[in-house]
Amino acid sequence: MTSGFRVFLGLDVGKDAHHAVGLDPTGKRLHDAPLPNSEPKLRALFDKLAQHGPLLVVVDQPATIGALPVAVARAAGHQVAYLPGLAMRRIADLYPGRAKTDARDAFIIADAARSLPHTLRPVDVGDDALAELDVLVGFDDDLAGEATRISNRIRGLLTGIHPALERAIGPRISHPAVLEILSRCGGPTGIRAAGRRRLAAIATAHAPRMGDKLVTAIMTALNEQTVTVPGTTAADTVLPRKKKQSENRAPATQTDRLRGRGDTRCAPSCRGPDLDARHWGQDRRPDPAGDRRRLGVQVLRSLGRLRRHRPGHPQFRLLHQGRTPSAHRQPQAQTRVLPRRVRRAGRPHQQGLLRPKTG
Template sequence: MKDHESVDVFIGVDVGKTNHHAVALDKNGKKLLDKALPQEEAKLRAIIDSLAKHGTLLLVVDQPATIGALPVAVAQDAGILVGYLPGLAMRRIADLHPGEAKTDARDAYIIAEAARSIPHTLRSIAVADEQAAELSMLCGFDDDLAKQATAASNRIRGLLTQIHPALERAIGPHLDHPVMAELLRKYPTPEALRRTGQNRVAAFMTRLAPRAGKRWAEEIFAALDQQSVVVAGTGAAGVVLPQLAAQLAQLRTSRAEIFAQVETLVEAHPLHQLLTSLPAVGVRTAARIITEVVGKEFKTAGHLGSYSGLAPVTWRSGTSIRGDHSSRKGNKILKRAFFLSAFAALKDPVSREYYDRKRAEGKRHNQALIALARRRCDVLFAMLRDGVLYEAPQIKAA
């Protein structure tokens, strides 16, 4: 970490929801402070002010976001250095200290001691970017909405499979279209659909799905003809399905509203044009890059690849175990964003050529996609490092 030599006091803070614990050490390891403090700005400022007489301060936390956001913000506002000790590094360092107790005071001491004696384990925390902070919160909420929408969709398909499998095969594959949720809200049971009639259902669906509404109505009524018996629980499904369909529709509306706000923030960010110049980097991928990459220091493309969980892990043990495997570590949010972006990039000729080459080498589909994601990660690192837009290389003729 930069400026470590100039630090006189190392403050380790084990953050908590309502209370933190702070331990401060001087350069010689002498303990200057060891106390609990509430999640309050005034108390945090008082601690910083009381230690300022000893010289330059460095405050290190184990969580720089969520419950650790306030201590970081107060320290940055006070003009002192701020650092972050990753959880994995902290656990490994804790194994080197005597005792097996797990207390806030011990954790805070370990953080402070690591900051004092093992500075290379620390990560710097840049002054918060308001746009990045807003994007992080909105993207996190969007992820939650996406999980809830998937759960509601799966629940609808499960209920339809239980009461009328053929109907599920007609509706389920198209459940992503808004018309299907509206259809189930209005006509939630096979009997309700039969009473309404194919013509009225087709007219209803055509209003929201002009091209496919009539064809889907035909498929639905063809499916209804395949089952005449009424399965137990169909009546209860008629109560549950409209509510699930309404929930699914509301979740999708909320996601659309969040996406509009994310799009506005991404377009206003200085790196918008640079990031979106890379093929298959849309609003959501650009937002994830801004929240997970921008503001962090990566010396090489390999460091960024490792942080993203895209660097292959080599396994070697004698002559019996050999091979390279994808990492299970790294930033899972960023890894997923790069992976999905690589999948979308298969329409790009340059990316497709690289993917096909990896497939020809014997790699499976997912392996080739991860390789492509890593290559695009390297390209992105160079773009961010040099501040240049993406330029597609020429594809060599076969």
């Protein structure tokens, strides 16, 4: 059986450096040395091994620390695959020794690519789109987590110094009107000193429908507590800083950048509320379409991960045999003759429990 590849390069990827082991179809080592994680070094090694024939690059991690070797190998025109960790650990039990070293892992990856091509998984273009989704969704999750942390910190601070005020504005702590009141007035002392008229002006500017109701709830909560809990004065200094901290952590959106230079068009990524605007109170309108888009992205990520762990791809088995993968495979003719079940004549076809006893 002839192989389509003449060199099998196994890479045990790492943060600063990888370990590379190159084998020929007979198992002879063509290369075995550490490999710095830089594009010039990777290209030099790929070009050196490609002189022996078609090269197959196999990694144990196609994303994060293994993304650069995959990208460089693709740019050089070489086939790329990866060996899942579970399959690698099972294959490693067949080799002598128990030490887990980079050199041993790289050799196992290369030898598995040479002798067990069905264990490999292809690294195709779909993984690039999945990586882009991971970055965007990860950024969105970070913003959501940071906004939740600051909101919980504000509610915890209000619970300690004025529980009634926390009950009044806690459920609406992320509303722009509540955040603006805390930013301008501070804690309970500053809100009481601002007075009802100023609170109404701030609230109605950001919440025309619920502004009066919100101010009434705040004033009622302030009148319930007459004592001053230690830490109330410091809250007037901390709460406005919490609001500014949330604003500083939210980067400028694409829409803001376009408006800043007088451009009236909107980028495709700005349709609907922006990621940071939704989490930081800049746009709190309900957005069912945006929620559906977020759900769709999560489903795509899940499907992409399931696709990565599907059974061994036949592409590498065909390439090992020197054949070209075909999109339409002809089914093989059935040569086995299956036995036919013969029913005795005159006997009714009934279930065993309902069949009448004879004899």
